[in-house]
Amino acid sequence: GGSVSAAVMVPLFWFSMRYGLRAGLEIGVIYGLVHMALGGCVINPVQAMLDYPLAYAALGLSGLFRKYLIVGVGVVGRFLCHFISGIVFFAIYAPEGMNPALYSAIYNGSYLIIEFIISSIIIYILARKSLLRLV
Template sequence: MTKRSNTLFITEVAVFTALAYLLDYLGNILSFKIWPQGGSVSIAMVPIFLMAFRWGLKGGLLTGFLLGLLQFILGFAQVYTIIQGIIDYFIAFTVVGFAGIFARQISKMLNEGKKGKWISYVIFGAFIGSLLRYLCHFVSGFVFFGEYAPKGQPVMIYSLLYNGTYMLPSFVISAIIVILVISAMPKRMLVREKNLF
C-alpha cells in the first residue's frame, strides 16, 4: 500500500467509525428502550459494511473493532461483566467486518456491470457480518442474561428471540442502504484489487 493510499485508508477508517458510532447512538435513542438489556434497530453496520466492501477484511474488521472501542471509551456500552462486554462490543462489532470476504467479487461484478450479481454479494456479505454479530449477542444473552428470561421460557429461546428482534431488521435495513449507497457511488470510488487482503 502506498503512503497516499495508507493515509486515505486511515482517514476513511476514522470517519466511518465515527459515523457508525453516531448512527448506533441515534438507533439507541430512537428505540425507546424496547430492549432493556441492550440492543436496538440501528444502521450502525452500514459504515462497517461500506469499509469492508471498499477495503476488504482489513477495513471492515478495523472499523468494527474501533466502533466497539468507542462505545467503551465514551460510556455508551452496557457492560455487566468484562467478558460480556468484550463479546457484546469488541467481538460482536469486529466480526461484522467479515462481510469484506466478498469485496473482490463485488468490485469485479460492479466493474463488469453485473448489477444482480454484485447486489447478491452485498446481501451475502451483509448477512454473514450480521449473522456473526448475532451469534455473539446470542451467546452473551444465553450465558449472561438468562435471569431475564420469562418464567418457563428456556434461556436459549429467550436469547434467540430477544437478539433476533433487533438484529433481523438491522440486517435488512442496513443491506438495503448499502445497496443504495453503492449504486450511487462513482466508479472511481470502487474497491481496487491492490487494496484488498
C-alpha cells in the same frame, strides 16, 4: 439492551467492503470499544468483549464478500456474539420457564433482523447509485 439504530452498520459494512477483511475487523473493534465506552452495559469482562469489540468486529466479515455486496455474514457473526452473551450473562431476564437460548435468539434477532434489512437496502441503493465505490 439491543435496539434498532439508524443504519449504524452501514459505514462498518462499507469500510469492510472497501478495504477488506482485516481493516473491517479492526474498525469494528474500534467502533465496539467506543460504543462500550460511551454507555455500554458491562456486567462482566467476557460479556463486554462479546457484546462490543467482537460483535462489531464480526461485521467486518462482510469484507470476505466485498465483490458481491453480501453483508449477511457480518450480521450473523454479530448475532452469534450477542446470542452467546445473552445465554451466558442475561438468562436471568428470560421469562420463567423459557429456554434462555430461545429468549436470547428472540431478543437479539428481533432488532438485528430489522437493522440487517435497513442496512442491506441502504447498501443496495448506494451501490445502484454508484455512491458506494468498493474497489
